[in-house]
Amino acid sequence: MPDTRDGSRQMIMMHPAMEPLLAAARLHTDVKMLLVFGSQARGDASPGSDLDVLYVSAGTDLDIHSKLSLPLRRCGQKYTLLPTTMSYLKKTMNLYGKMEYWAVRQGVLAYAADSDVEKLWLAQVKEKSIRYTPETVGRCAPGWLAVARRYEAQACRRGGRYDALDDAFRCHMLYLAADAATKALLVHHGTMFPFVRDLGTLHGLLPEDEPAMPDIDEVSGWNRAAAEPAGGADFAKALARWQAISASVHGRIARDQRPAVH
Numbered sequence: 001m002p003d004t005r006d007g008s009r010q011m012i013m014m015h016p017a018m019e020p021l022l023a024a025a026r027l028h029t030d031v032k033m034l035l036v037f038g039s040q041a042r043g044d045a046s047p048g049s050d051l052d053v054l055y056v057s058a059g060t061d062l063d064i065h066s067k068l069s070l071p072l073r074r075c076g077q078k079y080t081l082l083p084t085t086m087s088y089l090k091k092t093m094n095l096y097g098k099m100e101y102w103a104v105r106q107g108v109l110a111y112a113a114d115s116d117v118e119k120l121w122l123a124q125v126k127e128k129s130i131r132y133t134p135e136t137v138g139r140c141a142p143g144w145l146a147v148a149r150r151y152e153a154q155a156c157r158r159g160g161r162y163d164a165l166d167d168a169f170r171c172h173m174l175y176l177a178a179d180a181a182t183k184a185l186l187v188h189h190g191t192m193f194p195f196v197r198d199l200g201t202l203h204g205l206l207p208e209d210e211p212a213m214p215d216i217d218e219v220s221g222w223n224r225a226a227a228e229p230a231g232g233a234d235f236a237k238a239l240a241r242w243q244a245i246s247a248s249v250h251g252r253i254a255r256d257q258r259p260a261v262h
Contacts, residue, residue, distance in 0.1 A: 008043060009108045012036045017051055017079070018110065020071035025111050030061035031068070032086065032117050035107035037099075038195065042106060053110075054082040054103040056089060056117075086120065094130045095147075096140040097183050102195040104129050134190035141253050144184035148246065151177035155239070167235035174235075174242045175199075175223040178214050181249045185212060188253050199223075212252040214245045 012018060018036075025031040038052030039045035051072065057064050065083055072079045082099050084092070092100040104125060112118040132140070155173035179199050186193055191205050203216045222238050 008041055009110070011043065012040055012108055012110055015040065015051065017072055017075050017077040020075060021053070021068065022111055024068055024071050025055070028061060028064060028067055029113070030057045030059075030064050031111075032056045032058060032113045033109065033121060034111035035103050036110050037103040037107040038080075041108045048078065051077055051079045052082070052103075053079065054084060054089075054100065054107065056084055056086055059085045086125075089125060090128075093125060094128075094140075095143045096132050096137050096187055097144070097193060097195075098147075099195075106195070132192070134192060137187045137192060138190055139187075141184045141188040144180050144187065145250060145253065148177040148180035148184065148249075151180060152242065152246065155235075167233040170235045171222040171233040171238045174238050175219060177242060178219040178222070178245060181245060182206070182214060184253060185210060185249060210252075212245075212248040214249075219245075 021034070025034055033056040035054040035056075036052065037054060039049045040051055053068075055064075055068060061067075065081060068081055069079070072081075082103065084100060089100055089104070092098050093104045095101055109118065109121060112121065151173045155170040155177070179202070182199060182202050183193070185206055186202060189207060189210075193202055193205055196202065199220065200216055203213070206213050218241065222233075
């Protein structure tokens with residue numbers, strides 16, 4: 001299967017975790033495409049680096065994530081599996097800084113279920129990816145605010161099976177909302193940031209005089225609470241603080257509103 005980054009693809013296909021992962025993908029018709037991105041695709045991976053994989057599925061097999069995770073766990077590989085569908089990928093691939101954004105631009109096509117899927121990837125996704133500059137990336141700020149609102153809604157959802165969610169999980173959702181709000185502020189300032197999972201790194205890129213800047217120690221505490229035993233998370237307090245942060249960030253960005261990118 002051809003790829004414009006043949007050298008990277010050859011190295012990725014030699015990774016010991018790829019053979020069992022590809023075998024699992026071929027077994028399940030729900031899997032349409034695998035993209036490897038991050039350090040493995042860039043060629044700067046260390047021996048302990050994660051294998052970052054975006055998989056495109058038809059969305060019909062609810063257990064497909066565990067089926068793809070199993071061979072990676074069995075071989076002891078640290079990994080990030082990012083699920084999506086082709087329609088959702090088209091919606092998110094141009095939101096600067098989102099994992100789908102990096103996967104499309106850095107990603108190496110490791111598997112396509114058939115030639116039609118590969119053609120769709122090249123024609124509908126790869127060729128329609130937007131390249132941002134510091135002058136244009138601010139268009140993504142409303143999109144990141146929308147992501148933050150979705151995380152907040154998930155944290156606050158009640159009723160039925162959602163009542164089983166504990167406060168630690170809800171605090172983690174607020175941490176992800178704060179992460180999205182930080183990215184909204186960064187692109188609002190025209191700051192291009194790398195693919196990183198550390199909120200502290202992103203926080204350090206904000207101007208020191210940014211009035212809407214979230215308190216990194218406080219926000220990080222919401223994430224740490226998710227790993228603590230029951231009782232370690234105070235969701236009501238975290239929600240009140242998040243709502244204050246959200247109002248501040250929305251107000252800051254609303255002064256220079258730009259068209260949203262979803």
